[in-house]
Amino acid sequence: MAQDNLIEVITENKLPHYEPYGWHHWPEHPWLAYQFRRGLGETQEGGGAVSEVFQAASRMIPGDLESWHKEWKHIADRNWTRGSEAEASGHIRTAMNCFLRAADYYRQAEFFLKPDDKRRLATFEKMEACSHRFLKSLNPPGEIVDIPYENGVPICGYFVRSPYPVAKQPVLICMGGLDSIKDEMWFMQAKGALQRGIAVLMIDGPGQGGTLRRHGVPNRVDTEVPIGKCIDWLEARSDIDASRIAVCGSSLGGYYAARAGCYEHRLAACIAHGAIWAITDLWGEASEDHGLSEHIKWVFGCGSMKESMKKAKDFTLDGHLDHMQCPFLVMHGGHDVLTVSQAQKVYDYGKAKGKDVTLRLLNEEETGAEHCQHDNPTIGQEILGDWLADRFGIDQRALMNSGSTPFSL
Numbered sequence: 001m002a003q004d005n006l007i008e009v010i011t012e013n014k015l016p017h018y019e020p021y022g023w024h025h026w027p028e029h030p031w032l033a034y035q036f037r038r039g040l041g042e043t044q045e046g047g048g049a050v051s052e053v054f055q056a057a058s059r060m061i062p063g064d065l066e067s068w069h070k071e072w073k074h075i076a077d078r079n080w081t082r083g084s085e086a087e088a089s090g091h092i093r094t095a096m097n098c099f100l101r102a103a104d105y106y107r108q109a110e111f112f113l114k115p116d117d118k119r120r121l122a123t124f125e126k127m128e129a130c131s132h133r134f135l136k137s138l139n140p141p142g143e144i145v146d147i148p149y150e151n152g153v154p155i156c157g158y159f160v161r162s163p164y165p166v167a168k169q170p171v172l173i174c175m176g177g178l179d180s181i182k183d184e185m186w187f188m189q190a191k192g193a194l195q196r197g198i199a200v201l202m203i204d205g206p207g208q209g210g211t212l213r214r215h216g217v218p219n220r221v222d223t224e225v226p227i228g229k230c231i232d233w234l235e236a237r238s239d240i241d242a243s244r245i246a247v248c249g250s251s252l253g254g255y256y257a258a259r260a261g262c263y264e265h266r267l268a269a270c271i272a273h274g275a276i277w278a279i280t281d282l283w284g285e286a287s288e289d290h291g292l293s294e295h296i297k298w299v300f301g302c303g304s305m306k307e308s309m310k311k312a313k314d315f316t317l318d319g320h321l322d323h324m325q326c327p328f329l330v331m332h333g334g335h336d337v338l339t340v341s342q343a344q345k346v347y348d349y350g351k352a353k354g355k356d357v358t359l360r361l362l363n364e365e366e367t368g369a370e371h372c373q374h375d376n377p378t379i380g381q382e383i384l385g386d387w388l389a390d391r392f393g394i395d396q397r398a399l400m401n402s403g404s405t406p407f408s409l
Contacts, residue, residue, distance in 0.1 A: 004282075006337040007034055007291065020335040020364035022375025029063045031291040034337060038374040039072075039108050045187040045377050046097065047104030052079075056105075065112045073123065076105035080130060087133070096137050103130035103183050111179065115298045121213050128210065131158065131183045139163060147203070147233045153217055155226055156210035157203040158182055161239065162194045164402055169199040170244030170268075170392045173230050177252030177274070178292065178299055180372075181209035188372060189248050189273065192381025196389040197399045199240060201230060205256065207299040218301025219256075221314045227260035231267070244268050244392045246326075248384060250372045251338075252276055254330075255315055258346065262323040269391045271329045271384050274336070274372045277345040278316035282338065284309050321349055327356045329387050331380065334361040335369040358387070 011019070011027045018024065023040060026033045036057060043050050056071040083098030106127035113120040135142030140161050146154030162169055172193040174185040182202040190200040204211040205226045207219025220226070227247055235242045246269035249257030254272035261270030276282070286293065286305055293305050300308040328350060332343035343359065350357035360383055362368035373380030389396060 004339040004341055006335070007031065021333065021337050021370040022367070025057060026062045030337075032063065032068065034371075034374075035108065035111060037370065039104065041370075041374045041377050042104055042184075042187040045191060045381070046100045047184075047187045048075075048101050052101070052105075068112055069109050069119070069123075072105050072109035076102045076109055076126070076130075079105065080126070083130075083133070092137050096134050099130040099134040100186070103127050103134065104187065106130060107181065107184055114294065124210070124213055127183055131186075135160065145201075145233075147230055149206075149211075149217075149226060149229050153211070153215045155203050155205060155229060156182065156214070157201055157230075159199070159201050160190065160194060161199045162197045164197045164399055166197055166399075166402070168239060168241040169197065170394070171199045171201055171234055171240050171246070172388060173227060173234075173245065173247040174200050174202045175205050175247070175249050175253045175256060176208060177250055177254065177256065179295055180250050180253065183209070185250070188250050188377055189381065189384065192385035193388065196385045196396060197394050198385075198388060198392065201234065203230060207301075212299065219299050222259070222263075223256040224260045224263040227257075227267075228264050231264065235266075242266075246270065246388055246391075248273055248388075250274055252279070254346075255279065255317065258317055258324070258328070259315075259320060261326055261328060262317070262320045265325050267326050269327050269329075269388055270324065271331065271388065272343075272346065273331055273380065273384060275330045275332050275343040275346040276315075276317075277342045277349070278318065279312040280309055280316075281342065281345075283312065317346060317349065321346070321355065322353050324350065324353075324355050324357075327358075327391050329358050329360065329384065331360045331373075331384055331387075332362070333369045333371055333373060333375075334363045336371040338371050360387075 007030055014027050016025045022037045024033050025036045040053050052075045056075050059071045061067040079098040079102035083095045087095035110123040142158055142160040145157045145159050149155045174189040182204045185202040190202055193200050206217045211217050234240050247257045248271035250273040254274045255276035258272050261267050288305055296308050300311050302308040330343050330347050347359040367376040368379040
């Protein structure tokens with residue numbers, strides 16, 4: 001099995017080159033190379049153009065976070081402007097494409113800014129504005145929603161029905177993890193579900209996206225609570241099949257989704273898109289110079305890595321996965337630069353407890369072997385989408401023959 005924590009390894013080859021986990025652009029700056037690989041992969045799901053992404057990279061100073069922000073924002077702004085002009089001219093498909101690219105570019109531009117940088121929320125909300133303009137042109141249109149949560153604070157989200165003429169549709173609740181957000185779920189989970197007749201609710205839960213940035217809500221261990229609020233909201237709709245609601249979490253969301261599946265038994269299926277057995281197995285010894293320490297502290301609502309890891313001790317599936325009742329997919333990259341052993345631990349424990357758990361490790365030859373399939377998100381969406389469609393009893397051949405909208409995906 002591939003070793004854990006490859007993200008910290010500087011490869012012997014210092015030139016841009018291909019690794020089992022995908023294109024490695026700046027070997028001496030592996031955290032930046034990882035994020036670039038993520039942006040590059042998402043181009044194939046509409047989150048960019050290959051030439052634009054490489055153009056931005058060619059203008060960056062390797063390792064310089066200010067140039068990272070500047071160049072991603074440059075191509076984001078360009079697509080925003082072009083999309084606005086296309087929309088005004090009635091060229092709606094071009095506008096949609098531009099706004100979708102710009103959304104992912106703004107996400108990259110925002111990522112390495114400090115939590116208290118005044119540009120951070122502004123860049124994040126520009127990303128959301130792009131998503132909103134893309135979603136409103138879908139047919140049926142996507143909905144920007146605030147799901148009632150706690151203390152008057154909402155869970156920020158997007159709801160999109162699939163483009164097929166099915167009155168009551170099954171639903172996938174899509175969420176990220178430590179750093180992935182509702183807007184990025186389109187490229188990682190949601191598009192594949194919609195293509196298979198499954199509506200999606202993309203959310204920023206506690207410690208994520210707009211729920212963290214606008215409302216200051218850190219993460220929580222008992223993720224069945226916010227997911228339960230999402231299910232309450234979905235059950236109140238007349239256009240979904242409440243007996244077929246699933247949840248998928250990417251990266252740290254692999255823990256969030258699994259924990260929710262252990263105790264929220266209204267869920268019909270659960271997917272860990274990148275599995276986490278215990279957070280402290282990953283970061284328990286991490287210091288303040290860890291590549292994501294600032295983000296970890298922000299998400300956990302703590303002042304230091306030590307405090308964050310004290311809180312993180314409760315974020316484990318040990319003793320909890322025993323309560324899972326629904327089918328459970330663990331999908332993981334076989335050369336995940338963060339961890340591979342975590343996926344095996346989750347699967348082995350689930351099997352030992354007699355759970356309906358499936359492990360899918362993607363290998364170097366097929367690609368998609370990176371963390372959350374960032375090197376090839378298409379294959380990730382295909383695997384999780386087909387697994388879920390099978391669990392929901394969806395006949396994809398019949399669905400494709402049922403007719404779809406002009407803006408089918």
